[in-house]
Amino acid sequence: MSTQQEQLDYIERHLLQELLKFFGPGVSLKGHRVESANGLDGFMSALFTVHLDLTIGDRKRTEVVLVKFMKGTEEFREQSNSYIQFRNEVFAYAEILPAYENLLRMSNLSSEMVANWVPRCYFAKFGKVDGLGGGQESVLALKHLKGDGYQLGPRLTLRRDQLEAMVGLVGPFHAIGYATRILQPEVYARLKSGVVDMSFVSSSGKAGFDVSYRVAFDRFYEFYDRRKEQLLGDSDAGFAAAIERLRVKYFANPTHLLERIRTTSLSEDQPDNHFVTLLHGDYNRNNVLFHHSDNGQVDGIKTIDFQELRLSTTAIDLSFFMYMNTPSEGREEIFADLLNRYHKHMIEMLEQLLHANRDKLSDERVEQLLADYSFERFESHFKRYAFYGVMVVMHFMPCILGNETDCAELTRLFDTDMHGQAFYRLSLDIGGDVANEEVFKAVRHAYEHGYMDDI
Structure with missing residues (x-):
């Protein structure tokens, strides 16, 4: 060390x-x-x-x-x-x-x-x-990018031009990953083999993911049980059943749900495993820097911090980004717009690469590949894995909504004693019920869009 x-x-x-x-x-x-x-x-x-x-x-x-x-x-x-x-x-x-x-x-x-x-x-x-x-x-x-005018976005809520810039980066990034597998399978195999697998489930049960998601589930269900009558209406029987199903299946081991999402898409018997590629893994507003024009609009974006790099479904990158960076108010309309924009950027990049390599691919093969990556197939695939983003919100949103003093202390405790009571207690309390309500809204949104159907 x-x-x-x-x-x-x-x-x-x-x-x-x-x-x-x-x-x-x-x-x-x-x-x-x-x-x-x-x-x-x-x-x-x-x-x-x-x-x-x-x-x-x-x-x-x-x-x-x-x-x-x-x-x-x-x-x-x-x-x-x-x-x-x-x-x-x-x-x-x-x-x-x-x-x-x-x-x-x-x-x-x-x-x-x-x-x-x-x-x-x-x-x-x-x-x-x-x-x-x-x-x-x-x-x-x-x-160092600050000298070139790049800076982090707002701590809490990104503007639409910033959200659009983020999908404008990650869509083509995923497309080049898909194209590498299609056009350069030996290169893709080398890159794939060079990424060290990072499971969410540890043998000790005491690793960082275990600690973080244990607190996240404890916190969510404490809030839900305490405020259930205020949170649920007469028409919420199905939603309540989904929350209980999540509790029964994964409360004891929350990381098992993350691991299931990460690995299921990798299976060769999955009909949509062509949506697997190399991911950023932590595509969030704290890991991008924006450059703005004189009128204040984004005209450049760079991403940093590839430490959570993974091989898995691109729904992990996208659901993480979408849930962590869109406001709960208006999320319905923003989600739909960003999903469409993401796919447009992705498919345009993929189409350019496939057409530029027509000597390697027949017209029929190009047509079939583009059909495989159609918006309809992508949207269906995303639905199966999008609850990943809600899991991240459960863990990370309270810290984002806490004050900077508490965030700094939580970071210090994670570094020095992640298994101690002080870390656990602050993790339960940081951000208060304001954060708990935001997490609950994300869970409700996921349920209403069918993202909890396969849990």
């Missing part, structure tokens, strides 16, 4: 040289400074900002780099799945995104699309890192 001082030393003694290699010959380092980033930004990471004063010929240039390491004790890293998450994130930057860029280039399409989705990556390594302890470590150096 590397300490903060060891990480600082690594930056000074090793990483600066790696960064200079990225910028190429003729670039010299005239000065630099390193700052430690504190606060909520580094939930599972140790973050540093490195300011580089470079000279290229007779020109001076400043580059700002965000450096990300694993943090915490070995026990914390094991319980929080850090070893898996950081390895997968490095793999995303080092292998998956470059493979997607290559497919676009070979298809005579602009590979800049992928580069425009993420920060520039200067250096990515996982495993034994010279100069950084003796065990498994992770180093990721990315362009």
Whole structure:
């Protein structure tokens, strides 16, 4: 386990040289400074900002780099799945995104699309890192985006242009994953094999997912039982039965439902498993940065944090994004619009890639593939797995709706004593009934749209 001082030393003694290699010959380092980033930004990471004063010929240039390491004790890293998450994130930057860029280039399409989705990556390594302890470590150096005008969106509710920008990114991202499997099966197999499987169910029953979703279900059913008479109307018998069915099947082990959603779609006997590909896994407003034009509208978006990268149904990415980022008021209309927009962006990208590779595919094959990914088939598939997003809301929404002091304390307790009573108690209380009501609205929405039918 590397300490903060060891990480600082690594930056000074090793990483600066790696960064200079990225910028190429003729670039010299005239000065630099390193700052430690504190606060909520580094939930599972140790973050540093490195300011580089470079000279290229007779020109001076400043580059700002965000450096990300694993943090915490070995026990914390094991319980929080850090070893898996950081390895997968490095793999995303080092292998998956470059493979997607290559497919676009070979298809005579602009590979800049992928580069425009993420920060520039200067250096990515996982495993034994010279100069950084003796065990498994992770180093990721990315362009710091704030200097280019990128910023996080609102803490609570995104505007429509921000929501639309998010589906405009993730739809094509999924489409390139589908196209890689279709057009470059050997590349896809290599990428698939390089992603370390991250189960929601642990052998110990004490890992991060176990802790988080135990609290989430305890909290939801305490609120539901306490407020049932006010929450349910005379016509809610079916809804009440669905909530009880969820309790009977999964209250003892909430993570088993997450794992069922994650793995069922992977089965070869599923008729719609062509909707499986490589996912972002944590596609939420805290993991995207927006750039705005002079009139305040979004004209650029980049996503960060691929630590929850998974191979599963794209309904996981989409339902997570939709439930966590749409307001409960007006969700009906917004959901329908975003689902259509997502599919439009996805199918347009897929169609471009398939038509650009007509030498590999017959006209009949292209027509069949596009039919496989039709909106009707996608919508039916999404319905089967969309409750995943509600599960995330149960766990994460209370913290979002809590004040920043409580969120900071919850983060500290998760780092230091996730099994302690203080963490459990604050997890139950943060955000209060305002958060509980938002969670309940998400569950009701899911029921009304048939997303609880297969539970």
